[in-house]
Amino acid sequence: MDGMTSEFAVRHDWALAEIEAIFNLPFMDLLARAHAVHAAHHDPHAVQVSTLLSIKTGGCPEDCAYCPQAQRYHTGVEAQKLLDVDAVLERARAAKAAGASRFCMGAAWRGPKDRDIPKVAEMIHAVKSLGLETCATMGLLGEGHARQLKDAGLDYYNHNLDTAPDFYGEIIHTREFEDRLDTLDEIRHAGLKTCCGGIVGMGETRTQRAGLLQALANLPEHPQSVPINQLVRVPGTPLEHAPDMDPFEFVRTIAVTRIVMPESIVRLSAGRQQMSDELQALCFFAGAGSIFMGEKLLTTGNPDVEHDHALFARLDLHPLHIETESQTVVTTHADILEACPHVA
Ligand code: SAM
Ligand code: DTB
Ligand code: SF4
Numbered sequence: 001m002d003g004m005t006s007e008f009a010v011r012h013d014w015a016l017a018e019i020e021a022i023f024n025l026p027f028m029d030l031l032a033r034a035h036a037v038h039a040a041h042h043d044p045h046a047v048q049v050s051t052l053l054s055i056k057t058g059g060c061p062e063d064c065a066y067c068p069q070a071q072r073y074h075t076g077v078e079a080q081k082l083l084d085v086d087a088v089l090e091r092a093r094a095a096k097a098a099g100a101s102r103f104c105m106g107a108a109w110r111g112p113k114d115r116d117i118p119k120v121a122e123m124i125h126a127v128k129s130l131g132l133e134t135c136a137t138m139g140l141l142g143e144g145h146a147r148q149l150k151d152a153g154l155d156y157y158n159h160n161l162d163t164a165p166d167f168y169g170e171i172i173h174t175r176e177f178e179d180r181l182d183t184l185d186e187i188r189h190a191g192l193k194t195c196c197g198g199i200v201g202m203g204e205t206r207t208q209r210a211g212l213l214q215a216l217a218n219l220p221e222h223p224q225s226v227p228i229n230q231l232v233r234v235p236g237t238p239l240e241h242a243p244d245m246d247p248f249e250f251v252r253t254i255a256v257t258r259i260v261m262p263e264s265i266v267r268l269s270a271g272r273q274q275m276s277d278e279l280q281a282l283c284f285f286a287g288a289g290s291i292f293m294g295e296k297l298l299t300t301g302n303p304d305v306e307h308d309h310a311l312f313a314r315l316d317l318h319p320l321h322i323e324t325e326s327q328t329v330v331t332t333h334a335d336i337l338e339a340c341p342h343v344a
Contacts, residue, residue: 008040010263014217019210022256027248031286034255037262038287047312048102048225048265048290048320050135051095054298055123056082056107062139062174064162065238066199066231068299069108075236077299082107085122092127095294098305101322103127104135104158104195106298110175111140111183121152128153133322135195140175141183146190156225157187158195164211167204188221197227197269200253201245209253217260225290226264228257230271232300247275251282258287265289273301277311284315 059079060069068075092103128134137158168177187194198212233240257266267290268283
């Protein structure tokens with residue numbers, strides 16, 4: 001295999017030292033290489049747009065040190081019951097009108113109970129029939145859950161590894177890294193697409209960031225969607241005073257993700273509200289091909305939709321065109337301008 005071939009190949013046998021060596025490349029070389037991989041596998045002018053909705057907020061029994069929804073931390077997030085289907089549909093229609101092609105529903109659960117599944121299945125079915133791709137993130141899945149969600153019309157399930165195996169124990173104590181791998185197996189075996197990534201900026205080392213990417217890239221299949229979240233430091237959580245991370249280190253993380261999982265779509269995920277437009281442009285160049293659009297993530301802020309549309313226009317980016325079984329999703333810039341005429 002020559003150098004070019006191996007650079008673009010899909011591999012599942014990454015050694016930590018190899019990933020660290022990519023991380024340590026001179027910044028410009030790293031970005032050039034990541035962009036070449038990006039352009040070889042994807043349209044670098046297209047960005048997949050997802051919108052998030054918290055369908056069950058707060059009151060979570062888990063202890064994830066980053067999370068504003070853990071009951072045990074005093075973050076001001078009020079616990080709410082599961083939303084009803086009509087409320088979810090209203091938000092999904094608005095997301096579609098703003099240009100989203102995927103709608104992701106998040107629940108602050110350790111995992112769903114058997115009795116929750118029919119209610120969530122109804123939501124998934126309703127959202128899917130709008131012509132949107134569907135994604136759910138609800139924690140650990142029990143026996144048969146993934147299959148029932150798939151049958152309801154779910155396309156993706158999001159379940160993150162969050163951080164490197166050797167840093168994980170400093171962040172979460174109420175579930176093990178292996179529990180996450182088990183849920184990822186359930187997702188894959190049910191025929192769902194996997195959305196799986198992690199968080200950076202929690203005080204981990206560069207080697208540990210490489211360790212997270214190694215764990216992701218050496219899964220039996222690369223997740224189709226890889227969200228890279230920058231920690232949103234929420235007052236009241238144990239990580240509210242986590243040290244600043246150099247923004248260029250974040251760009252490096254996007255670039256290395258791009259290189260080690262060349263066919264996956266890398267999402268520039270949480271933390272965009274804290275980033276400049278220029279930093280986001282570097283992330284798109286380095287291989288980010290997806291964002292969350294909408295004023296809120298789950299409980300924290302996200303850039304204004306108008307600002308994102310204007311950013312796309314300034315960077316000559318356009319939303320990724322996605323054909324669903326039911327209909328074609330709004331995708332062109334002209335469609336968006338029609339739906340939101342106030343966008344310049
Ligand atoms: N409860 C489910 C679970 O933990 O899998 C689903 C919702 S949970 C909020 C989904 C993901 O959001 C987490 O795995 C984490 O990666 C991300 N997340 C949560 N709080 C965050 C924060 N403050 N900053 C960045 N990412 C965060
Ligand atoms: C993911 O990796 N990031 C999203 C989504 N998957 C569910 C969640 C980000 C949450 C940020 C904190 C909040 O808004 O509560
Ligand atoms: Fe609960 Fe998920 Fe937050 Fe962890 S990340 S505390 S499981 S809502």
